[in-house]
Amino acid sequence: MTHQQPTSPRRTPVTVLGLGPMGLALAEALLEHGHPATVWNRTPEKADSLAAKGVRRAGTVAEAVSASPVTVICLKDYATMYAVLDSAGDALKGRLLVNLNSGTPDEARTAATWANGRGCAYLDGAIMVPPPLVGHPESVFLYSGSRQVFDAHRAALASMGDPRYLGSDPSLAVLYNAALLDMMYATMNGFLHAAALVGSAGVPAATFAGLALDWFMPSVVNSTLTEQAPALDKGDYPGDAGTMEMNLNALEHITRTCAEQGIHSDQPRLMKAIAEQAIAQGQGGKNYLAVFEVFKKAAQA
Numbered sequence: 001m002t003h004q005q006p007t008s009p010r011r012t013p014v015t016v017l018g019l020g021p022m023g024l025a026l027a028e029a030l031l032e033h034g035h036p037a038t039v040w041n042r043t044p045e046k047a048d049s050l051a052a053k054g055v056r057r058a059g060t061v062a063e064a065v066s067a068s069p070v071t072v073i074c075l076k077d078y079a080t081m082y083a084v085l086d087s088a089g090d091a092l093k094g095r096l097l098v099n100l101n102s103g104t105p106d107e108a109r110t111a112a113t114w115a116n117g118r119g120c121a122y123l124d125g126a127i128m129v130p131p132p133l134v135g136h137p138e139s140v141f142l143y144s145g146s147r148q149v150f151d152a153h154r155a156a157l158a159s160m161g162d163p164r165y166l167g168s169d170p171s172l173a174v175l176y177n178a179a180l181l182d183m184m185y186a187t188m189n190g191f192l193h194a195a196a197l198v199g200s201a202g203v204p205a206a207t208f209a210g211l212a213l214d215w216f217m218p219s220v221v222n223s224t225l226t227e228q229a230p231a232l233d234k235g236d237y238p239g240d241a242g243t244m245e246m247n248l249n250a251l252e253h254i255t256r257t258c259a260e261q262g263i264h265s266d267q268p269r270l271m272k273a274i275a276e277q278a279i280a281q282g283q284g285g286k287n288y289l290a291v292f293e294v295f296k297k298a299a300q301a
């Protein structure tokens, strides 16, 4: 697949399709980094502030895509992307599409095949920061697809944030995105539930946060997750310092404490049920990280 190469890597003209909060932030960042920018949005008035700063507003999707070798797509979802790009027809040929909307791995793979079938290069991506952090050099953006295409356009991608290349399978960016958000929601829920538990005794969340985070980073993140991650890949969970049975006992105490204190207990009960599944699968004498073996398989009906 050949596509137009940027003439100047630092100032590649870039088109942005979609001006929701995120698309607006992307177009602003590209403009601030000196890229001639063209935008299109279903609701054209959302481009007013950008047009006042010198961004070109295209009247049609075909006109927008034709204006730049690179088109960044930041629409609601993949279905919207197809609905919008279908009208571009032959204008897509030879361009690079960088799709940054959220979705699933299957949707990303299908989109890559769709784009290649229309003569476009395609990178799938995921944005790991909210709109106000777009354009900062430490803001992580995930990409997957052709390494050659990624390298050729790395400078333009770096104008939006810190571009991290994950591999040639186009689905990897959205897969990592789902995994990282999975971790984020589980961690936030863990803290929020714990704050509610001590809050039942009148402890302010701000008071609890200091002690909780001082304990969590060295004890859980550093000495458990960082040090023991290689053991997950080996399936090695020695129970000498504490077994799954012991952890089930701790989860039982947490569940009963929630009941005594009169707070919500679905979350600890789910964690207890997962530990019970691990024990049912023969992991009772292993350490708690053997729960990884439960998570690797879909639940049995």
Ligand SMILES: NC(=O)c1ccc[n+]([C@@H]2O[C@H](COP(=O)([O-])OP(=O)(O)OC[C@H]3O[C@@H](n4cnc5c(N)ncnc54)[C@H](OP(=O)(O)O)[C@@H]3O)[C@@H](O)[C@H]2O)c1
Binding pocket: 017, 018, 019, 020, 021, 022, 023, 024, 041, 042, 043, 046, 074, 075, 076, 077, 080, 083, 084, 100, 101, 102, 127, 128, 129, 130, 131
């Ligand atoms: N906002 C965040 O914090 C954040 C963070 C990471 C990733 N993302 C992802 O970035 C993508 C964009 O998010 P967003 O926050 O900017 O807002 P959004 O509400 O997800 O998407 C808004 C954009 O989609 C367009 N759109 C929706 N339906 C359409 C249709 N039927 N035809 C044409 N255009 C349509 C909107 O056009 P109109 O303006 O005309 O309605 C607007 O340009 C999403 O996939 C989101 O998951 C967002």
